Amino acid sequence: MNTQTLILAILNFENASGYEIKKQSSEGAFSYFVDISYGSIYPTLAKLEADGLVIGRSETQNGRPDKKVFSITAKGRAEFIKTLMSPPAIDKFKSEFLLVAMCADLTSPEIITKAIDKRIGEMEELLKVIGGLRSDCDHPATQWITSYGLHVKGADLEFLKNNRDSLIAMAGQAVKLDEAAE
Amino acid sequence: MNTQTLILAILNFENASGYEIKKQSSEGAFSYFVDISYGSIYPTLAKLEADGLVIGRSETQNGRPDKKVFSITAKGRAEFIKTLMSPPAIDKFKSEFLLVAMCADLTSPEIITKAIDKRIGEMEELLKVIGGLRSDCDHPATQWITSYGLHVKGADLEFLKNNRDSLIAMAGQAVKLDEAAE
DNA sequence: TTCGATATATGTCGTATCGATATATATCAT
DNA sequence: ATGATATATATCGATACGACATATATCGAA
Structure with a gap:
């Protein structure tokens, strides 16, 4: 999904400046499945x-820099809904952690311990964020996707906690095999 | 994680041509958490x-075009293991499906039915792929990450099946509210 | 009181990466 | 023999990222 559609989705939800769009995409209601850079x-x-899909109005603020708040136009909303009609592309997922875990035997128990504990912390943080989104908004579809997120990420955290020690036990085995061969 | 590290990881696993690297990254052992384009x-x-991190040798084949098979050098392996030592970045995840689901009330039950059934099919396919990787390889760390994948994606599919109908029921509600207001 | 940190806010620029396309060889089924 | 599929390499324009620059304002600490 391209940047244009993502911005239209956020502006269809509420008016926002560029800075606020960034916040929505990396900390707010969309952060769990979207991220856009400045x-x-x-x-x-x-x-x-x-192109007339959004309009921006400058707003002066007290105690803060001015901002330009954008809102979606009727043309923009029509364009957005049209995009929603086409079948959604498969999820994009990239994980450095899984690469490191797959290569656990090439590193040390210390490195693997740090990596998995970092991940457990991030997963707990994400669960808090999704839980927050859920209680902040009683919109049914938002309730649905946050329940989904809580279910999947809950299962994720559960596995990490239950299998943390077994991964750490695999760390550095390739090095040990090398030493035994000498 | 950059392309360079991903390629070193695949070549550390086994020698491969550019074409075979692409296959590994989009259908093979790494496909569940990596993807690289030609x-x-x-x-x-x-x-x-x-840079001397890999070396390539041309191979002639019968019944197929020639290929250039690359292997990782000692320098390349050292560089790769060094990269593994730094704490892995947080997963990158983008989902068009979740955006469409969040906007279910703006579309129709037909569109949402197609989207969720497409996703259920993709998730079943992914579970098969991960299951295949698991049975093809008895390397402990690979067993660990495939168990992880099976656990998380299994929970994902479970939620989709259990909550399919409730999402479809939300579809088109914004349009219906518009009509009721007229 | 000024220094550094933090937050708000907009924007640019080099680089990395994607996605589509071109080209070529060979097999196989229609 | 024609079209589809698989193998194989490579390029190129478009897209997006990530780091940086700039500016305003608050607040706590030196």
Whole structure:
């Protein structure tokens, strides 16, 4: 899903500045399955405005820099809903942790312990975030996707906790085999 | 994790041509958490060879085009293991399905039914792939990550099947509310 | 009181990566 | 023999990331 559609989705949800769109995508309601960089947001917002899919209004604030708040137009909403109609692409998933875990025997127990404990911490944090999104919003579809997230990420954390020690026990085995061969 | 490290990881596992690296990353042992495009593979392989981290040898085949098989060097292996030592970055995850599900009320029951059934099919397919990887390889760390995948994706599929109908029931509600207001 | 840290806010720029396309060889079923 | 599929390498434009620059304002600490 391209940056344009993601921005339209966020603006269909509520009006926002570029900075607020970034927050929504990396900490807010969309953070669990979306992330957009500033390097994509500002140029795309300019293009979207040029095409009449969003309009921006400057707002002066007290105690903060001015901001430009964007809202979706009728044309933008039509375009967005049209995009929703096409079958969603398969999830994109990349995990450095799984690569490191797969190569556990090439490293040390210390490295693997740090990696899995870091992951357990991140997973607990993510569960808190999703739980927060869930209680903040009684919109049925949001309740559905947050229940989904809680279920899947809960199972994820459960596995990590139950199998932490067995992964650590595999660490450094390739090195030990080398030494035994000498 | 950059393309260079991903290629070193695959070549540390077994020798491969550019085409075979692509297969490993999108259908093989690494496909569950990695994906690399040809547009990254061939230029990176050339750079890796220029830097002495891999070496390539041309092989003629019968009944197939020639291929250039790459293998990792001692320098390449040292570089790869060094990279494994740094704490793994958080998973990257993007889901068009969750965006569509969150906007279920803006579309129709037909669209949502297709989207969730497509996802259920993909999830069943992924479980088969991970199960296959698991039975093909008795390497302990591979057993660990495939058990992890089976556990998490199993929980995912379970939720989808148990909550399919409730999501479909939410579809098109925004449109119905519009009509009721007229 | 000024220094550093943090938060808000917009924007750019080099680089990495994707996705589509081109090209070529060979097999196999229609 | 024609079209589809698989193997194999490579490039190129478009897209997106990640780091940096810049500016305003608050707040606690030196």
